[in-house]
Amino acid sequence: MSKKLKVLVTGATGNTGSLLVPALLRENVDVRIFVRDAAKAKPLEDLGAEVVTGDLNKTETILPAVKNVDKIYLLTWNGETQLQQAENVLNAAKEDGGNPHIIRHSMWGPDNSRIIKQGYKIEEMIKSSGLPWTILKPTFYMQNTMMAAQTISSDGMIYWDMKDGKLGMIDVRDIADSAFSVITGEGHEGKSYILTGPVAISFNDIAKTFSRVLDKEVKYVNVPGEASLQAMIGMGVPEWIAKGYVELSEGFSENFANSTTKNIEILTGHPARSFEQFSNDFAQVFSSKEVVVS
Numbered sequence: 001m002s003k004k005l006k007v008l009v010t011g012a013t014g015n016t017g018s019l020l021v022p023a024l025l026r027e028n029v030d031v032r033i034f035v036r037d038a039a040k041a042k043p044l045e046d047l048g049a050e051v052v053t054g055d056l057n058k059t060e061t062i063l064p065a066v067k068n069v070d071k072i073y074l075l076t077w078n079g080e081t082q083l084q085q086a087e088n089v090l091n092a093a094k095e096d097g098g099n100p101h102i103i104r105h106s107m108w109g110p111d112n113s114r115i116i117k118q119g120y121k122i123e124e125m126i127k128s129s130g131l132p133w134t135i136l137k138p139t140f141y142m143q144n145t146m147m148a149a150q151t152i153s154s155d156g157m158i159y160w161d162m163k164d165g166k167l168g169m170i171d172v173r174d175i176a177d178s179a180f181s182v183i184t185g186e187g188h189e190g191k192s193y194i195l196t197g198p199v200a201i202s203f204n205d206i207a208k209t210f211s212r213v214l215d216k217e218v219k220y221v222n223v224p225g226e227a228s229l230q231a232m233i234g235m236g237v238p239e240w241i242a243k244g245y246v247e248l249s250e251g252f253s254e255n256f257a258n259s260t261t262k263n264i265e266i267l268t269g270h271p272a273r274s275f276e277q278f279s280n281d282f283a284q285v286f287s288s289k290e291v292v293v294s
Contacts (some may be wrong), residue, residue, distance in 0.1 A: 006030040011075030019176035034065040056085035068220040086122040087222035101132040108137035110251020134188040136196040146262040161228040163253035168196030168260040171273040
């Protein structure tokens with residue numbers, strides 16, 4: 001009888017993890033999740049996930065989570081300690097004495113952003129760790145547009161600092177599907193996969209798609225980076241992260257991500273979801289008068 005696969009997922013209650021964990025459980029994978037807030041993890045615990053609470057900034061709290069796992073899906077936050085968080089997980093895994101396969105949820109973006117610079121340093125650290133690894137590099141999420149849901153719903157307007165840059169933006173559901181395939185499949189060690197949607201589009205294209213799907217006129221208005229920065233800070237985004245997002249937009253607006261790959265289809269067997277599909281599937285979010293974005 002073959003041994004049951006045991007997987008640790010960090011960032012389990014976020015956009016990707018909340019889709020990935022249930023999929024793994026349905027596949028009869030033994031899933032352990034590492035979270036800061038046990039209450040927020042309760043729905044995943046009810047599905048059968050083992051919950052370990054701790055802090056990625058504190059190595060000693062990570063040790064119980066990495067014990068005896070076969071694979072680690074490593075997702076950190078975008079803040080200034082993300083490099084330290086990843087190093088803490090790697091150190092804990094080595095201290096445990098195992099040889100877990102690290103599947104890093106990384107990023108693909110312009111390295112003028114402090115967020116991307118740290119992300120790329122993490123990739124190099126993982127590659128030199130001596131542990132087996134696979135790196136998933138998704139670009140800008142379609143779900144990020146939900147931050148504009150309120151103004152789309154109320155005024156038919158999207159305010160963003162992306163100029164007319166085109167991006168091969170990706171649906172988070174495709175990231176989760178790809179992660180599932182890597183975790184449950186074989187032959188991915190030592191490989192990096194850039195993950196994109198099927199076509200590169202601009203925010204003007206996004207506005208046109210919403211206009212069709214919502215049957216109302218939606219317009220895109222470019223805003224200066226400084227105005228975007230102050231708006232994010234006003235919404236409670238830490239300044240370091242907000243500056244990193246503005247830097248990302250600067251690079252994306254210059255067409256850094258004006259390209260696509262076939263890696264979603266290669267990994268999952270299905271084509272990457274289009275923005276048209278995304279906007280149809282979540283049309284209610286952009287139509288509601290009371291928008292709540294998690």
